[in-house]
Amino acid sequence: MIPTPASRLAVVVVAAGSGTRLNGGAPKAFVPLGEHSILHHALRGVFAGPSAQVVIVVPAGYENAARAAVATAGGHDVTVSVVTGGASRQGSVAAGLAALDDGVDIVLVHDAARALTPPVVFERVFDAVAAGAAAAIPTVPVVDTIKRVDVAGHVVGGVDRSELAAAQTPQGFRRSVLAAAVAAATADHTDDASVVASAGHTVVTVEGDALSFKITTAPDLERARALVAPHAAATDDPTAPPALPRVGLGTDVHAFGGEGALWLAGLEWPGETALSGHSDGDAVAHAIVDALLSAAGLGDIGTHFGTDRPQFAGAHADAFLNHTVALLRDAGWRVGNVAVQVQANRPRFAARRVEAEQVLSTALSGAPVAVSATTTDGLGFTGRSEGVAAFATALIVPL
Numbered sequence: 001m002i003p004t005p006a007s008r009l010a011v012v013v014v015a016a017g018s019g020t021r022l023n024g025g026a027p028k029a030f031v032p033l034g035e036h037s038i039l040h041h042a043l044r045g046v047f048a049g050p051s052a053q054v055v056i057v058v059p060a061g062y063e064n065a066a067r068a069a070v071a072t073a074g075g076h077d078v079t080v081s082v083v084t085g086g087a088s089r090q091g092s093v094a095a096g097l098a099a100l101d102d103g104v105d106i107v108l109v110h111d112a113a114r115a116l117t118p119p120v121v122f123e124r125v126f127d128a129v130a131a132g133a134a135a136a137i138p139t140v141p142v143v144d145t146i147k148r149v150d151v152a153g154h155v156v157g158g159v160d161r162s163e164l165a166a167a168q169t170p171q172g173f174r175r176s177v178l179a180a181a182v183a184a185a186t187a188d189h190t191d192d193a194s195v196v197a198s199a200g201h202t203v204v205t206v207e208g209d210a211l212s213f214k215i216t217t218a219p220d221l222e223r224a225r226a227l228v229a230p231h232a233a234a235t236d237d238p239t240a241p242p243a244l245p246r247v248g249l250g251t252d253v254h255a256f257g258g259e260g261a262l263w264l265a266g267l268e269w270p271g272e273t274a275l276s277g278h279s280d281g282d283a284v285a286h287a288i289v290d291a292l293l294s295a296a297g298l299g300d301i302g303t304h305f306g307t308d309r310p311q312f313a314g315a316h317a318d319a320f321l322n323h324t325v326a327l328l329r330d331a332g333w334r335v336g337n338v339a340v341q342v343q344a345n346r347p348r349f350a351a352r353r354v355e356a357e358q359v360l361s362t363a364l365s366g367a368p369v370a371v372s373a374t375t376t377d378g379l380g381f382t383g384r385s386e387g388v389a390a391f392a393t394a395l396i397v398p399l
């Protein structure tokens with residue numbers, strides 16, 4: 001980091017949004033994340049970064065709650081101003097800029113919603129602007145295949161993801177550049193770099209961080225809570241890695257009567273009756289997903305694979321398990337091992353058990369999977385051959 005007098009730098013923390021997509025019962029920055037609020041965690045990252053004046057922009061009526069968050073986050077020695085936000089994010093940024101001290105010449109604008117951003121990201125952005133850039137933003141690569149989709153939901157083309165990057169915050173600027181661009185803006189932009197770029201300035205990028213994800217929806221909040229919970233008691237540092245392995249439990253049931261082939265434990269079973277379900281009805285894979293998500297404290301299969309996700313309609317085990325591994329990885333975990341038991345009269349697993357274990361293990365990035373199968377001596381719905389039940393346990397370990 002380039003050392004500069006504290007008076008040069010200010011961080012504007014925009015926390016005035018309503019959190020419509022989160023629907024958390026309070027403006028988003030004031031929704032609980034562990035023992036404290038989202039804003040408290042965001043401020044911990046800000047206070048651990050480069051020395052700065054800090055301006056917090058909040059909804060009307062939340063000024064005192066913001067001052068309380070400053071105290072719990074350890075901002076006793078920091079110059080902090082709390083101001084009321086605008087109707088849009090850009091309006092809130094303008095309100096924050098109006099509260100800057102005279103000596104400030106570099107400004108970082110940070111979303112409170114990116115509450116677990118590591119302090120090193122603030123340093124990277126500040127260093128880039130202090131080294132001469134008019135504007136610098138942290139970005140991360142886009143990992144999904146991106147499609148253009150029309151209003152009917154049909155794919156109309158692809159986008160080369162090598163040309164794309166996902167923008168995060170804090171976004172850093174020469175104060176004069178940002179203030180002039182915001183004052184001259186005629187359109188509402190979703191980030192500050194767009195405001196400055198539309199005024200003709202070059203925006204450079206620095207490395208972002210997976211922990212800087214934005215808490216936008218309920219699954220994001222679950223993920224943030226899972227990151228904060230395991231280590232908060234031990235270290236009180238939300239950016240420290242989780243310390244202990246964790247275990248989880250999952251079950252699933254599907255009835256026979258689906259269309260097409262039977263899919264179970266990641267295998268197709270020619271000649272067997274299919275299971276019904278939104279996806280392929282693979283109760284073994286779904287029980288494993290629930291076991292892994294419960295171990296990580298990331299909710300359950302409905303949280304991430306509900307019927308509102310058309311991409312998982314008809315999907316097989318590999319799609320479910322790959323996505324679950326990615327969710328765990330983003331939360332700081334990898335799969336240790338999985339054990340799953342199937343209760344069913346059919347199919348008979350003995351001849352294909354090893355094959356099933358290999359397929360499931362491959363979908364879990366190589367973690368060992370043990371599959372066992374049993375019947376119930378004619379008792380219950382599995383004994384009457386009405387369906388299949390599966391029970392899974394999982395161990396996950398910190399990355």
Ligand SMILES: Nc1ccn([C@@H]2O[C@H](COP(=O)(O)OP(=O)(O)OP(=O)(O)O)[C@@H](O)[C@H]2O)c(=O)n1
Pocket residue numbers: 014015016017018019020021022028029057085086087088089090092093110111112113114214215216
């Ligand atoms: N009028 C607004 C709108 C947004 N923000 C802030 O901008 C950041 C990013 O916005 P977003 O995640 O979209 O938050 P919300 O607007 O609260 O969410 P939603 O769009 O779901 O209502 C958040 O820290 C939010 O508090 C703000 O300060 N003032």
Ligand SMILES: C[C@](O)(CO)[C@H](O)COP(=O)(O)O
Pocket residue numbers: 089111166167168169190191192214216
């Ligand atoms: C500023 C931002 O976080 C960069 O990714 C983002 O643009 C905030 O607004 P959004 O409407 O939630 O995209």
